Amino acid sequence: MGPLRIGVIGAGRIGKIHGENIARFIPQARLEGLTDIKLTAEQEAWARGLGARIVSQESGDLLADPAIDAVIICSSTDTHADLIIAAAKAGKQIFCEKPIDLSVPKVKAALEAAQKAGVKLQIGFNRRFDHNFRRIREYTLTGEIGQVQLVKITSRDPAPPSPAYVAVSGGIFIDMMIHDFDMARFQAGSEITEVYAAGAVLVDPEIGKAGDVDTAMVTLRFANGAIGVIDNSRKAVYGYDQRVEVFGSRGAAQAENDLPNTVKLYTEQAVIGEKPLYFFLERYKGAFVDEMVSFTEAVLQNKPVAVTGEDGLENMYAALAAGKSLKEKRPVLVDEVRV
């Protein structure tokens, strides 16, 4: 089968990353088109430079084109579900950025549309493709860790978003920790059954006024009996802190942060090393490529996608349960929020 002909919908930060990766790093794929509802001349030039044939403001131009095999949905969250449904109807293979939607019924409708149309739907939980976290999972799968007992995830951003962003973000659990719920499920190899969320406003009072917390510690219980914990902070002054630890009956594996270089400076005062890579673009650079390779191969070889729409839904349930737990100050079964 020839290269996968891909159209990207939405040319914001993440759309550009996917576009570049498809055009430059994935020989089995081709950037065939790009649309953005507010397409700028700069965006158009960029897409043309990468070889895109269709460049427009209408996502419909991609969906209507029979020479487009797949779409990558990178537009704003509120458009995701509708675009999935439209793309499914058009018979396109679908990769959609997270979250699918902030409303469970709309998520479900989107999943059903994809399933009914028989097209693949992969969700952009890119961290599963990270070189470090994937290595931990491999150790579990090859038995070195034994039965998973504890999963610990540290996930902290270098700087908080604006209160305005926070107000429409869906809150820390949907906006930020949803990645970590996905990682937790991935590493545990099991579904989250219960969460208990402790949260606080320690970084920026404005975030509190916007009705959210900026610091959270969430305890997880998994169906297989394992226990987990995720801590999030909206602001780690030393940069993006992304670590995972899995502890089991036969061993444990820990992933440290990636650094820009390995140099240590020894001075009269101290020994000084580099801070972690600053933010997600640098840290997950390779993971963004690998998730797109994975999607491309899943389509071309007709294999299951690595991160399904159901994963997206489960992560959302965990996030909703965490929100409920924080509000009601009690552990919440994920089943309580399933609708």
Add this chain to the structure above:
Amino acid sequence: MGPLRIGVIGAGRIGKIHGENIARFIPQARLEGLTDIKLTAEQEAWARGLGARIVSQESGDLLADPAIDAVIICSSTDTHADLIIAAAKAGKQIFCEKPIDLSVPKVKAALEAAQKAGVKLQIGFNRRFDHNFRRIREYTLTGEIGQVQLVKITSRDPAPPSPAYVAVSGGIFIDMMIHDFDMARFQAGSEITEVYAAGAVLVDPEIGKAGDVDTAMVTLRFANGAIGVIDNSRKAVYGYDQRVEVFGSRGAAQAENDLPNTVKLYTEQAVIGEKPLYFFLERYKGAFVDEMVSFTEAVLQNKPVAVTGEDGLENMYAALAAGKSLKEKRPVLVDEVRV
């Protein structure tokens, strides 16, 4: 003031450590006596070899001797409170191993006795004196960490105790995690106000039959707004895992495990390093000396002790709240268990 003349009560594992440390490493102290209710010839020879003048089966021999300034209570937990009371009445300065007692009223009675007698009472939470954890606390005190926001403690034993031991231990929170509650309070610089405990039997079903869990993840809230988490496992196959992380508004500090040596072996298969020091005797070797130095100096210089009876009581409340939380599957205010 001359050297502190110390009598050790109880010549088990921990009593021997304190006896050796006093006799060998603390010039300002002297091992003046040792008692054990089941004194063996071997124990007697050992104590005499260290210069002990009084060696008997009767702790009363130490309490009655005017040339004994202080006692180190290392006998079985059920005798601690009574011995504290008796030692206080005899006007001796007191160091008592943890826990003070499994009953809050008895703990309170012991504390009152010491206070009334005007003698010092230090409790054996030795980890505060650990070189790594102390360094973290120093970073907080000197401002490098800023306002403490998160405290994360990993504390895992290399092998589980026997179910028989578990049955009389008071449970994982009183027996094992109590050290971590103390560390959490020490690092947060604030009292624990609420706990939520998730626990499971993942290591040994017999521990479950004995009514306890062997794996636990406890979320903490502190009076100063910080959030904490402690994870305990009764069995880490790679050895004793003792790590602490404090995260704050200006930085974070992490303590890794101590290793027996720094060597890394590079082979065709992998790069291989040492496992952590096997168990608490190796890991906290220096901390045991330093806590005794601290006690000695507190007495000789009439300063407050570093770990008070009230610390012991607070740690116990946290442990009791954790037990209640586990049982009732809800977050529990520490105030709920205060009596």
Add this chain to the structure above:
Amino acid sequence: MGPLRIGVIGAGRIGKIHGENIARFIPQARLEGLTDIKLTAEQEAWARGLGARIVSQESGDLLADPAIDAVIICSSTDTHADLIIAAAKAGKQIFCEKPIDLSVPKVKAALEAAQKAGVKLQIGFNRRFDHNFRRIREYTLTGEIGQVQLVKITSRDPAPPSPAYVAVSGGIFIDMMIHDFDMARFQAGSEITEVYAAGAVLVDPEIGKAGDVDTAMVTLRFANGAIGVIDNSRKAVYGYDQRVEVFGSRGAAQAENDLPNTVKLYTEQAVIGEKPLYFFLERYKGAFVDEMVSFTEAVLQNKPVAVTGEDGLENMYAALAAGKSLKEKRPVLVDEVRV
């Protein structure tokens, strides 16, 4: 000024790397042409896929084309000098892989041709662009290290070349250590004045029969008074070992190897980490891009190149002096081999 229009001469392993990097990662450059004297259909397809307009067996096709601004010489070593001379005559900007030639007079002739023609000539000592080693140099330049006193370089290959290759390679100093001489000069910020080479055949007796050594330890003296040492082995079973340490009056900096991931596995037996990245393609992946960016910018902005033809010549003198030292079992002044 528009993008730099580049022709690559030689489509072997290194030619392909440069071609890919130019086409994919360097917006200011364009892969305009590619030639290889034994051009295969596969190579042609690859070059066309990257947008090359001229694809042929004749390097002359590139030199004759006025729309080619620069050439990247990646053909076999014995053709380098002649191609530099021809390209210089044609007025092309030149990047040439190392070594320039095995004969000093030919190297000099090539350098003169470039100088006379007023074209830039950069030599492919890519390691100067490595993220780790560059960071060390920056620390020296910003004063953190003070006066450089010691430079230590570890440079070991994962597997030895064939004895047949060794026989025509020019020997370990010209073939392998020449990179390290360049690194030493770069880090010391000073020329090598004297070398003493100890060598041995410890890896493969066939290498000895081919008249070479496979293990070498070379002491360096620099014009600024610093002392250096380089060790080379043709076979490190654990992979490519590339470390640099610079020690000075105010501090020291050390670069460790890069690893494929940061994960550590803790088992009952040991703590296991990853081996270094296997070989130079992985290890210096970014450095190959950055050296080409540097060349492109030097041409477009008419700045001096980062690694000059004179650097290539100096590295060669050091290598020749090392060979002479090994043979004559005495320290050799670099001036002794200058011709």
Add this chain to the structure above:
Amino acid sequence: MGPLRIGVIGAGRIGKIHGENIARFIPQARLEGLTDIKLTAEQEAWARGLGARIVSQESGDLLADPAIDAVIICSSTDTHADLIIAAAKAGKQIFCEKPIDLSVPKVKAALEAAQKAGVKLQIGFNRRFDHNFRRIREYTLTGEIGQVQLVKITSRDPAPPSPAYVAVSGGIFIDMMIHDFDMARFQAGSEITEVYAAGAVLVDPEIGKAGDVDTAMVTLRFANGAIGVIDNSRKAVYGYDQRVEVFGSRGAAQAENDLPNTVKLYTEQAVIGEKPLYFFLERYKGAFVDEMVSFTEAVLQNKPVAVTGEDGLENMYAALAAGKSLKEKRPVLVDEVRV
């Protein structure tokens, strides 16, 4: 056999360390006596406090006492040889600090005296007992490293000695690098056959005026074909830098410095770790105990000592050859300096 009754000769810094270690940490040994030609009241009190029976200014008091089994010679270097001879005549087992003497004939006379008297003679090359370096040697002995090919030793002091001390020290090779020659021979498991020394005055011009260098890089050849290198600096601003690396046909082992604690501080500026332990008293604290345990056991169990007088002599030959090499600017065979 009862505890080894030991007399220490010389109560300077190193004599005190040995005295304390014998009295406090070695149950099979006893500090029976101490002499110092300039015995102070403070020294006497210290020795008495450790249980010494004989405390005087006359080493002869120890040699004449039949209840003294062994002597530890810690007096000034110029007295070592005579004291060894006298102790040997008196039938005492002997541990002597390094160097034995600055004159080879005197060293030989001392060795002969010990041999003739049939007493053991261990020399104080304590670093062989270091936990890190010993671990590397074990890896070699158990085969993980294969045939040793390269031995690299970094050995730097935190601060230079006074020029006055330098003037009588015998020079950097005898005074400082002699420890590293011993380590090199220990790790290679083979004798040094040839050395080439590069040296410079980079730390303190006064050291140059005293006829010595303060920075040195010495290449070694071993009888088994391996190659080594040692670098010394009299001043590393970040503290005592003591590292060893052994590279072989099947693997390599590297020992990093020991640190006072494992904490890393993450700030907005950098990640900060501890500097190495400051100097040899801290760094080799355990090694000093272990070498004395080793000596005690060698005597009590009539086993060969771990570091012989011949080791002391070989280390001296290497140091003399290095001095000759530096002076004559050529590689020097160790056989050239044997007398």
